[in-house]
């Protein structure tokens with residue numbers, strides 16, 4: 001499965017069989033996290049065999065079942081943290097999909113377990129991503145149309161259209177898809193819109209856009 005196929009196959013999964021991660025899969029995932037943390041400066045942590053975070057009232061309200069493994073999305077507080085967590089978190093989500101793991105981003109429906117995390121001074125835990133072997137593969141979300149999330153859709157170049165289509169496959173908090181893409185020549189601008197976790201969503205959508213458009217075809221506006 002390549003990354004584009006992973007993007008198509010990924011849907012949020014909230015019911016898991018509770019099995020521990022296969023040791024080779026866990027090893028590969030730890031390597032991916034190490035690289036992402038090195039490249040991004042984030043402090044993402046893999047938590048395994050920890051059933052409490054997704055077993056409280058909030059998680060049950062969110063229909064989570066059998067979650068014993070998750071990523072704790074931790075990083076230094078700052079204006080770019082949310083976008084950075086979205087971008088690099090989705091890199092891990094799609095990487096995990098390729099390893100046969102299902103996932104679900106969780107901003108609200110989990111309970112922090114500070115005793116299993118290392119949160120250094122100046123850092124914060126923004127969200128968690130439940131991971132594991134799903135009892136189902138989830139289902140495609142209802143989606144906005146490309147012209148609802150971009151400017152001048154009809155006149156846009158093909159690479160831009162492919163990028164926007166890929167962004168529409170991205171997970172967003174409460175499926176809000178508030179981001180908006182535009183391009184001038186080969187310079188692409190994206191705006192987050194307002195709403196819960198909309199900057200995390202924008203980071204996720206940027207990663208999808210880049211995969212769909214091909215990163216050699218454009219640059220991001222400063």
Ligand SMILES: Cc1cc2nc3c(=O)[nH]c(=O)nc-3n(C[C@H](O)[C@H](O)[C@H](O)COP(=O)(O)O)c2cc1C
Pocket residue numbers: 010011012013014062104105106107108109110127138139140141169170171172173174175197200201204
């Ligand atoms: C930043 C963010 C926060 C989210 N928080 C939650 C959450 O707290 N609980 C939950 O059940 N789903 C959560 N989700 C999952 C979204 O509901 C889901 O991505 C969206 O409905 C689209 O569905 P899909 O992921 O299957 O494409 C979150 C997703 C994102 C990107």
